[in-house]
Amino acid sequence: MYDVLLIPVQEAPLPTCLPVFSYRVTAGFPSPATDELEGLFDLNRLLFRHPDATYLVRVMGESMAGAEIHAGDLLAVDKHLEADHGHIVVAVVDGDCTVKRLERKGDTWWLMPANPAFRPYQIQTGEELHIWGVVTHVVHELIPGKLTALLLSRD
Amino acid sequence: MFGLIDCNNFYVSCERVFQPRLEGRPVVVLSNNDGCIISRSAEAKALGLKMGDPYFQVKAQLQREQVQVFSSNYTLYGDMSRRVMHYLGATVPSVEVYSIDEAFLDLSGLQRHLMPYLGDLDALARQVRAGVRARTGIPVCVGVAPTKTLAKLANRLAKKDTALAGVLYLDSAERRAWALGQVAVGDVWGVGRQYAQKLTAAGVDSAADLARVSEAWARKHLGGVVGARLVRELQGFPCAGLAPSEDGTLHRQSISCSRTFGRPLRERELVLGAVASFVARAAEKLRRQGELAHVLTVFISKNRFGPDADAAGGHSRSAVLTLPVPTSDTRELTARAGQLLARLWEPGAVYVKAGVVLAGLEAPGGQQLGLFEAAPAAQAATTEPRGAQLMATLDGLNERFGRGTVRLAAALGPKGGGPVPWQGQAAWRTPAYTTRLEDLLTVS
Numbered sequence: 001m002y003d004v005l006l007i008p009v010q011e012a013p014l015p016t017c018l019p020v021f022s023y024r025v026t027a028g029f030p031s032p033a034t035d036e037l038e039g040l041f042d043l044n045r046l047l048f049r050h051p052d053a054t055y056l057v058r059v060m061g062e063s064m065a066g067a068e069i070h071a072g073d074l075l076a077v078d079k080h081l082e083a084d085h086g087h088i089v090v091a092v093v094d095g096d097c098t099v100k101r102l103e104r105k106g107d108t109w110w111l112m113p114a115n116p117a118f119r120p121y122q123i124q125t126g127e128e129l130h131i132w133g134v135v136t137h138v139v140h141e142l143i144p145g146k147l148t149a150l151l152l153s154r155d
Numbered sequence: 156m157f158g159l160i161d162c163n164n165f166y167v168s169c170e171r172v173f174q175p176r177l178e179g180r181p182v183v184v185l186s187n188n189d190g191c192i193i194s195r196s197a198e199a200k201a202l203g204l205k206m207g208d209p210y211f212q213v214k215a216q217l218q219r220e221q222v223q224v225f226s227s228n229y230t231l232y233g234d235m236s237r238r239v240m241h242y243l244g245a246t247v248p249s250v251e252v253y254s255i256d257e258a259f260l261d262l263s264g265l266q267r268h269l270m271p272y273l274g275d276l277d278a279l280a281r282q283v284r285a286g287v288r289a290r291t292g293i294p295v296c297v298g299v300a301p302t303k304t305l306a307k308l309a310n311r312l313a314k315k316d317t318a319l320a321g322v323l324y325l326d327s328a329e330r331r332a333w334a335l336g337q338v339a340v341g342d343v344w345g346v347g348r349q350y351a352q353k354l355t356a357a358g359v360d361s362a363a364d365l366a367r368v369s370e371a372w373a374r375k376h377l378g379g380v381v382g383a384r385l386v387r388e389l390q391g392f393p394c395a396g397l398a399p400s401e402d403g404t405l406h407r408q409s410i411s412c413s414r415t416f417g418r419p420l421r422e423r424e425l426v427l428g429a430v431a432s433f434v435a436r437a438a439e440k441l442r443r444q445g446e447l448a449h450v451l452t453v454f455i456s457k458n459r460f461g462p463d464a465d466a467a468g469g470h471s472r473s474a475v476l477t478l479p480v481p482t483s484d485t486r487e488l489t490a491r492a493g494q495l496l497a498r499l500w501e502p503g504a505v506y507v508k509a510g511v512v513l514a515g516l517e518a519p520g521g522q523q524l525g526l527f528e529a530a531p532a533a534q535a536a537t538t539e540p541r542g543a544q545l546m547a548t549l550d551g552l553n554e555r556f557g558r559g560t561v562r563l564a565a566a567l568g569p570k571g572g573g574p575v576p577w578q579g580q581a582a583w584r585t586p587a588y589t590t591r592l593e594d595l596l597t598v599s
Contacts (some may be wrong), residue, residue, distance in 0.1 A: 052238045057598050098598055
């Protein structure tokens with residue numbers, strides 16, 4: 001069973017266009033709703049625990065397809081969170097950033113892809129692995145829009 | 156107590172956050188127009204590269220030593236700076252953003268308050284240092300001392316001496332005395348090159364020597380009350396608190412915009428185009444600050460090294476105009492700047508740089524009436540509201556659709572399009588990793 005909670009999203013105010021050449025502007029009646037406006041709904045605040053430590057990155061390739069992370073998606077990466085077993089992280093391997101699931105198996109730590117076509121990477125003991133940040137959210141486009149266009153323009 | 160937090164090799168550090176493979180390798184960042192070195196990694200410093208080295212002079216060495224070279228990417232540095240400053244603001248009671256990579260912290264009263272929880276200001280400084288590192292990936296050093304001048308000095312030592320692990324707290328008189336002895340007088344905050352020469356000639360070599368001079372001596376030889384304050388600050392008596400910050404809370408006293416051109420220009424309309432675009436940028440900042448400017452300055456510079464550089468060394472000329480009525484209207488300012496440029500223009504000369512400065516800033520409403528100007532009421536009825544409205548629309552469009560979407564025709568490039576010749580070169584600029592959708596870091 002799915003629980004779907006509908007959150008009322010305040011509509012963004014219409015872009016205000018100032019009449020450039022008109023001499024005088026009459027303001028009209030104030031909207032009766034302005035008193036009830038509780039401030040606009042800010043996704044950043046809702047989603048990101050540390051907005052100033054959160055960076056958006058883009059996904060290339062399908063190594064995490066099994067974790068619903070696909071090419072072209074945006075990831076919100078929190079640099080402040082401490083990475084732990086089970087987190088999906090952005091890690092630096094040989095100087096390159098890669099997104100994988102961090103897993104501990106017994107005494108060993110692994111960077112696990114979520115796609116059988118890719119090989120797991122074992123973190124050698126003593127190897128100083130640099131965790132760039134912890135992935136907190138995925139932005140995946142369901143109706144082709146800007147992200148899809150961007151992905152197509154890259155290919 | 157004051158703290159000074161300073162990011163290590165800030166521009167290079169920003170680049171490294173998004174290109175981790177550069178860790179441990181020599182990296183430099185060049186100034187506007189790829190002119191000279193303005194940021195160096197520790198490895199680049201070890202190679203003997205200096206701040207301000209012109210790129211063309213060290214090009215061969217950079218290639219030989221495989222130094223990674225970047226053009227400056229202020230979009231990226233600005234966003235990373237914002238993140239650092241925002242964190243500082245959320246962590247300590249009061250912050251003065253001193254520059255893009257430096258901030259003073261007011262820690263007065265914290266000592267007693269923190270003792271039961273954290274221990275010492277030392278611990279707080281270490282926590283702040285780790286916090287910035289964790290949130291941005293940027294390494295910083297922290298100096299803590301009773302005055303701003305001493306905090307700056309402590310920071311300098313924290314940066315130099317790796318044994319201090321990036322934090323130095325000058326909590327006792329003994330420690331302060333030791334620190335003062337470590338720093339040459341020329342490296343004290345507020346001592347310029349000329350004063351440094353004068354001081355060394357007078358036998359004042361270290362900061363410790365300077366802290367020992369009498370107030371009368373400081374007044375006489377170090378520019379009066381400014382010098383006396385400097386000495387008091389070194390002795391541990393605070394003479395300055397936090398100043399309002401650069402991040403919008405500060406009302407700037409003057410606003411300037413200047414750039415070196417992408418190539419030397421001898422055509423007047425191109426230089427005028429450059430000046431007009433600088434005016435537009437400065438006026439936009441002025442309006443954001445909600446003020447009007449009284450004084451407009453335009454300057455243009457000839458090539459200092461070129462064949463037609465002045466024998467007298469005057470390669471730069473400026474003209475100042477006091478406006479009859481203060482304004483923030485781009486059209487008015489552009490027209491006036493054009494007149495000033497006409498005054499400065501020497502036909503046949505080749506120019507490499509121009510700039511505008513808006514000064515004498517004041518809030519609207521408090522103006523002196525002009526004897527020969529229309530009375531404000533009459534003026535308001537004709538030009539003012541429409542002008543203000545037009546400027547508001549202009550700013551709104553440029554904010555929404557990108558800087559420079561709507562411009563005065565004077566600030567457009569040459570006929571037939573093509574790159575704007577006064578825009579600087581940046582051959583090795585990295586993407587705006589944090590602020591542009593198209594430029595985000597990619598992970599596989």
